[in-house]
Amino acid sequence: MSQTNPIAYDSKVEGNVIFTRVDAAINWMRGNSLWPMPMGLACCAIELMAASSSRYDISRFGAEVMRFSPRQSDVMIVAGTVTYKMAYAVKRIWDQMPEPKWCIAMGACASSGGMYRSYAVLQGIDNLIPVDVYISGCPPRPEALLDGLMRLQHKIMGEHAVEDQKRALAETL
Amino acid sequence: MTANDIVSRLREKFANDILAENDFRGEKSLSLKMESLVDVCRCCRDELGFDYLVDITSLDHFGEYPRYEMVYELYSMASGVHLRLKALVADEARPSVPSVSSLWPTADWHEREAYDMMGITFEGHPDLRRILMWDGYPFYPLRKDFPLQGKPSDVPDVAFTQPAPLAGGPFVTIPTDGTTQVREPRARRAGDEPLHDKFIAEP
Numbered sequence: 001m002s003q004t005n006p007i008a009y010d011s012k013v014e015g016n017v018i019f020t021r022v023d024a025a026i027n028w029m030r031g032n033s034l035w036p037m038p039m040g041l042a043c044c045a046i047e048l049m050a051a052s053s054s055r056y057d058i059s060r061f062g063a064e065v066m067r068f069s070p071r072q073s074d075v076m077i078v079a080g081t082v083t084y085k086m087a088y089a090v091k092r093i094w095d096q097m098p099e100p101k102w103c104i105a106m107g108a109c110a111s112s113g114g115m116y117r118s119y120a121v122l123q124g125i126d127n128l129i130p131v132d133v134y135i136s137g138c139p140p141r142p143e144a145l146l147d148g149l150m151r152l153q154h155k156i157m158g159e160h161a162v163e164d165q166k167r168a169l170a171e172t173l
Numbered sequence: 174m175t176a177n178d179i180v181s182r183l184r185e186k187f188a189n190d191i192l193a194e195n196d197f198r199g200e201k202s203l204s205l206k207m208e209s210l211v212d213v214c215r216c217c218r219d220e221l222g223f224d225y226l227v228d229i230t231s232l233d234h235f236g237e238y239p240r241y242e243m244v245y246e247l248y249s250m251a252s253g254v255h256l257r258l259k260a261l262v263a264d265e266a267r268p269s270v271p272s273v274s275s276l277w278p279t280a281d282w283h284e285r286e287a288y289d290m291m292g293i294t295f296e297g298h299p300d301l302r303r304i305l306m307w308d309g310y311p312f313y314p315l316r317k318d319f320p321l322q323g324k325p326s327d328v329p330d331v332a333f334t335q336p337a338p339l340a341g342g343p344f345v346t347i348p349t350d351g352t353t354q355v356r357e358p359r360a361r362r363a364g365d366e367p368l369h370d371k372f373i374a375e376p
Contacts, residue, residue, distance in 0.1 A: 084332045085307055117337040119314050119323025120306075127335075 023162045030074070030100065031156040032062040034149065037073035037097060039090055042080030044107040044139040051142035058142075061149050070096040075152065076129075077145075081109040082122040094129045100161065104148050105131045108138045174252045176201045179221050187213055202257040207243075210260045211271045214245065218276050223247040223256060226273070229283035231291040235317030240265045241293060245273070262293060272297040290315035307332050 020028075040048055052058045052066060067073045070093045082090060094103070105125050108114030111134045113123035125131060132155060135148040180201050184191060190209035195202040205213055217223040227246040234240055241262035248255055262268045272295040274280040284295045285304040292313035295301055303310065309328040312319055322337040 084334045085305075088330065088332060113337065117322065117339050119312075119319070119321070119334060119337065121337070123335070123337055 023160055024157075026162060027157050027159055031153040033065075034061070034063040034075045034102070034152070034156075035065045035067050035073050036063055037070050037076040037093065038066045038068070039076050039078045039093065040080060041078070041082060041086060041090075042109060044079035044110070047139045047142055048077060048079045048106065048145065051145045056142040056146065058146065058149065061146065061153065063149055070094070071098060073097050074100070075102040075104060075149075077104045077106050078110040078125045078131075079106040079139075081114065081116055082125050083120050084122055085120070087122045087125075087128055090125065091128045102132045102152055102156070103129055104133045104135065104145075104152060106135045106145060106148070107140055108136065111136070114138060174222070174249075174254065176254045176256065179217075179254060179256060182221065183213065183216070186216060200255050200257065202259060204259045204261075207260045207263065207270065210243075210245075210258070211273060211276070213258060214247075214273050214276050217247055217256065217258075222249045222251045223254075224250055226277035226279050226283070227255075229273075229280060229287060231287045231293055231315075233291060233315065233317045238265065239263055241268045241291065243270055243287075243293070268293045270295055274298055289313075292316065310334075 038045065038048055050056060052064055058064050063075070070076075074097075076090075076094055076097060078090065094101075103125070105111045109116060109121070110125050111131075113121050115138070117123075122128070133148045133152045135144050137144050140148075176199060180194065180203065183203065187205075187209055190206045190213065191203050192206065193204040195204075203213075225248040227248050228244075229246075230244045232242040232244065234242060239261040243260050243262060245258040246255070247258065260270075262270055268291075270293055272280065272284055274284060274295070275297065281299065282304060284298055285300070285302060287293050288295060288298075288301055289303040289305050290313060302308065306314070307328060309331060311326055312324055314323070320336070322339045323334050325333075325335055327333040
């Protein structure tokens with residue numbers, strides 16, 4: 001995944017001054033401070049914990065601040081089997097998260113129900129909330145979660161939130 | 174006290190209530206009349222030392238009569254003896270069983286599970302609610318006539334269910350040279366047509 005630096009900062013030339021676009025700056029800040037809402041529902045949560053501990057160290061990507069309050073979270077990591085009994089609770093927590101927000105479906109169960117073709121299990125959390133990144137595996141290794149997080153960061157870097165807002169504002173005026 | 178002693182003591186006391194006896198590798202199973210179940214259980218606890226109720230399970234002999242059967246697994250900590258008590262549930266439409274939660278408090282949750290999963294009610298239970306599924310779920314999932322993929326249901330603001338995509342069975346793969354998605358019909362949603370031939374034809 002090649003990626004050009006949206007900030008284009010060269011300290012030798014520019015000193016303390018940075019030229020960039022507002023979108024790029026905001027996306028850079030958002031992408032590198034993704035505070036997860038750890039929706040640990042099954043064994044994937046164990047790998048999620050491993051990803052945040054020292055060997056894998058998810059804080060290298062700015063996502064170490066596990067917030068157990070949805071109001072302080074940016075990305076919901078749905079890690080585990082979503083039963084129908086839990087489904088609306090996950091939805092409710094997702095609705096309480098402020099925009100902008102993203103969702104990672106971690107593992108087979110959260111992505112598609114996994115091996116639970118059952119009366120009791122929701123067949124993928126994307127039935128209820130929009131998912132940005134799906135991570136395969138049962139459970140995925142922490143490296144896979146980190147890869148998913150980097151893909152989400154890459155996706156965030158390409159967003160045009162402010163540009164779209166400006167265009168919408170100009171149209172209304 | 175060995176298992177044989179215990180069974181002979183029970184046979185003396187409840188001669189008319191024990192319908193059958195089974196011995197599998199030293200494990201004793203007694204089939205009882207449902208009316209005498211609580212009395213036998215009380216005798217087992219108070220006189221024979223069965224201080225531990227390991228589990229309560231229910232069986233669904235679908236297509237037979239009587240349809241439901243209760244199984245009680247007892248264990249004596251002092252003598253290390255297992256005993257299994259079984260009793261058929263007479264009423265098929267509204268299966269009802271006397272509760273043993275007054276004898277062993279652990280029976281509370283076991284009976285709630287049997288009520289939740291099999292729809293058997295327990296007379297004298299202090300708090301007979303569903304334990305795994307939510308209040309208002311209209312089915313009993315462990316009954317034999319309940320399909321594996323489930324049935325649609327909806328309790329607003331509580332939970333909903335949809336049938337799971339099974340594609341003919343719980344773990345079906347299609348013999349083909351195709352990709353993983355072709356081999357795995359479960360990748361498709363419930364209600365999708367099972368277009369197996371079409372997918373097999375694809376490279």
